[in-house]
Amino acid sequence: MRILLAEDERELGQWLCKALEELSWRVDWVDDGRLVETSLDTQTYDVLVLDLGLPGMAGHTVLQRLRARDLRMPVLILTARDSLAERVSTLNEGADDFLAKPFALAELEARLTALVRRARGISHPRFACGPLAFDTVTRQFTLQQQQLALPPREYGVLRALILRSGEPVSKQDLVDRVFGDDEHVAPELVEVVVHRLRKRLENSGVRIVTLRGLGYVLEPV
Numbered sequence: 001m002r003i004l005l006a007e008d009e010r011e012l013g014q015w016l017c018k019a020l021e022e023l024s025w026r027v028d029w030v031d032d033g034r035l036v037e038t039s040l041d042t043q044t045y046d047v048l049v050l051d052l053g054l055p056g057m058a059g060h061t062v063l064q065r066l067r068a069r070d071l072r073m074p075v076l077i078l079t080a081r082d083s084l085a086e087r088v089s090t091l092n093e094g095a096d097d098f099l100a101k102p103f104a105l106a107e108l109e110a111r112l113t114a115l116v117r118r119a120r121g122i123s124h125p126r127f128a129c130g131p132l133a134f135d136t137v138t139r140q141f142t143l144q145q146q147q148l149a150l151p152p153r154e155y156g157v158l159r160a161l162i163l164r165s166g167e168p169v170s171k172q173d174l175v176d177r178v179f180g181d182d183e184h185v186a187p188e189l190v191e192v193v194v195h196r197l198r199k200r201l202e203n204s205g206v207r208i209v210t211l212r213g214l215g216y217v218l219e220p221v
Contacts, residue, residue, distance in 0.1 A: 001046040001116055001163060002026040002177055006036050006062065007078065008054050012101075016049075019105050024139065024156065025112070026177050033057030037065065043176070045073060046116050049108075052079040052090070060093060067094035074115035078103070116163075129165040130206040130220030134158075143204055153178060154200075157193050161208065161218040170215035 003020060007013040008031045017027045030039055033054035039045075048066075052059035063075060074096045079086070082100035090098060096118075097111050113136045127134045131144045141148040141158065150158065156178035161169055171187040179185040194216060198208055209217045 001112075002044070003028070003047055003049055003112065004036065004039050004043075004045045005029045005049045006033065006054060006059070007031065007049070007051045009051075020109070023109055024159065025109075031055075033059060033062045036062050040066070040071065040073075044173070046119070047074045047076060047112055049076050049078050049112070050095075052077060052081055052086075060090070063090065063093050063095060072119075074119045076108075076111060076115060078108075120163075127162050127165065129162055129218050131204060132162065132201070132206045132218075134162045143201075143206075148200070150200075153193050154197055157190065158197055158218075161216060165218045168211045168214035168217050173215065 003025055005013060005016055005027050007016065007029065010031070013029050013031060017029050020027050028039060028043065028045070030036060031054075034056040036048070036050070036057075040048075050059050050062060054062065059077065059079070063077075066073075066075070075094065076097045076099060077090045077095045078099050078101065080101045087098045096115055099108060099111060117136070126136065132148075133142045134140070135142070141150065141155070141162075157174055160174055160177045171190045174190045175185050175187060179189075194208055201207055205221050207219060207221055209219055211217055
């Protein structure tokens with residue numbers, strides 16, 4: 001899952017990027033409110049983490065502009081302003097959740113996962129496609145009720161596919177979501193990883209299908 005983080009505190013932004021990426025989230029970080037819309041116009045995100053006290057354009061204005069454009073991506077407000085009036089006003093403006101600083105990383109991750117699940121119409125903290133399941137709490141795959149251990153790249157690709165099972169995911173989207181920005185990755189590497197996953201999933205009741213021009217789809221057999 002990919003996050004857009006809008007936060008102007010440099011130390012906090014750097015720490016969040018590192019901590020969330022270690023938990024298999026992809027994070028793009030901007031430190032100016034004016035950069036949020038630019039980022040959303042060039043990249044698809046699963047959730048926006050938005051500080052209210054941003055330079056350039058305040059978080060309240062950013063949120064109002066996003067909702068005026070009918071962008072329905074989940075938004076979690078992350079701020080030191082913890083008054084009741086602040087929480088009520090941001091929720092009324094279209095925020096989906098509110099977390100006050102300081103906070104625990106485990107709570108932030110749980111709230112982000114819950115927001116993405118709700119946005120996809122899933123209430124249980126488990127994604128499934130046929131006999132393949134992914135638990136967002138333990139971050140583990142099971143196949144036919146047996147734990148499925150995977151190398152990091154195969155894990156990342158399969159995680160991206162099961163979170164959008166039934167929908168095509170392009171090679172470039174997989175590159176963006178699975179590999180770090182500091183890696184120079186050719187889309188052909190995705191083909192190699194998908195081939196390995198297909199071998200693992202043979203005769204399992206779930207498969208990865210190629211849709212020409214669209215990408216890959218995870219679907220039950």
